Amino acid sequence: MADKIIPIGPYHPLQEEPEFFRLHVDGEKVVDIDIEIGYNHRAIEKISESKSYDQVTFLVERICGICSTSHPFAYTNAIDDLLGIEVPERALYIRTIIGELERIHSHLLWLGLAGHFLGYNTVWMWAWRYREPVLDIFERISGNRNHYAMFKPGGARRDLDEADFPWIKKTLKSLIPKFDMFKGAVIDDPVIRARTEGVGVLTKQDVYDYACVGPTARASGFVMDVRKDDPYAAYDKVEWKVITQQGGDVFAKAVVRILELYESVNIILQCLDKIPKGPIDINIKDMPAGEGIGRHEAPRGEVFHYIMSDGGNSPARHKVRAPSFVNIASNKKAVIGETISDATIILAAVDPCYCCTERMAVVDHKTGKKVFDGQDLVRLSQEKTEKLRRKYNR
């Protein structure tokens, strides 16, 4: 059988981060995929062992820029677990608000990129445009658009100003009609449906086999969300529901993410109403020896941090498990058997975050020669949409 390999990455124009895929193709069909990661490895776990507990909060924030709250969230949960302390309630609400704001901006970011992969650059521009108000909220709260540094072991680093609440609420509510527009654009548009429905399907069993997490798992009908299963911060104090879909295809993943936008706004609005007054942190004097684990449902799935302390000033061992790392492996299942032009959107559907894991090429199976690179793949994908568009006369 002919085997061509298409290399994608490590530097290709689409993904912001370097990582490398090798697609083995037979004609139009993808027969195998190799994934090579490590272009973003910065030895964070090791550096962590040389920083003090307070400094590690800033370090873990820099594991990933999109999930820049998820890692500190899980890390502070782990420290709180190690110490066995009760974090002041106001801090729990602040953490929840920041965590959900991040989910909104992250899902919008994905929606934009997915639109771009499909050849709908308008979707990209609109999604990113409506992401800006969320970043403005962050800027108002924390002083920075990304990397908010709002977390600290035992509480929150900064307080929220009550005077900002009406403005925050108004901004968030103004986003709802925009979400409606995206929902309409994805669910009602025949071209997007044709490009995404039944493409890159992961069955419930596949999700189980590959241990997928987050929206990737929820799109295949798994009711799984750390925020519900093992409530932390203020997630058990507000009303919200876990969004699931049955399809397991790219379409289902997009729908899950869009519906989650509404839930996040809902959670933040409730938190802003309910947030109690009081202190925002407790003073931690010394670290006992011991172990702690912390989890958080990041926009891409469950983040897990493990901390081992020997009573010293810095962690003796710090282990991080990021959601993309497990989700990326499921590409092996989702991509094989699909056509090359669908590969980009399938690979993007798990919302891979390669800081935690980027790069891709197609190689001829027989000659081992490169036939396409990342740019060609995106072009192929965009051409396919264009054809469908003509077919549906849109």
Added chain:
Amino acid sequence: MSLKLKALTKSIWVYHMSTGSCNNCDIEILDLLTPRFDVERFGITLVGSIRHADAILVTGALNLKTIPRIKNIYDQAPKPCFVIAIGACACGQGIFAKGPNTPEPVDSILPVDAYIPGCPPKPEAMIAAIVKLIEKLRGKK
């Protein structure tokens, strides 16, 4: 100013190279292209191939795996080509200084023309930096 440099200061095409970053600098670069900042109105656009680029935007703290690739990519760039280091990581390794997998700062490998500090720098800061770079080039007359 030579004709080549003069041409360079108009419509700078940039190539974006992430060398082990946390992604935020990269996202802010993409953000520059989207409606709020929209640098395309100045003719600045991201290109997919280094061979079309006038400037390279480097982000991230170089790691062992990306160092040889960065050198390779820079060698393929048509010269003159400006190197702009974006973010604390690229300017001086930031929080990853002394990390076991991040041995060298960007400027020990590539000739950096402009540094944009910040973690991540605001998009406005990036636009300001490019304006300054252009002014400096024009001032060289």
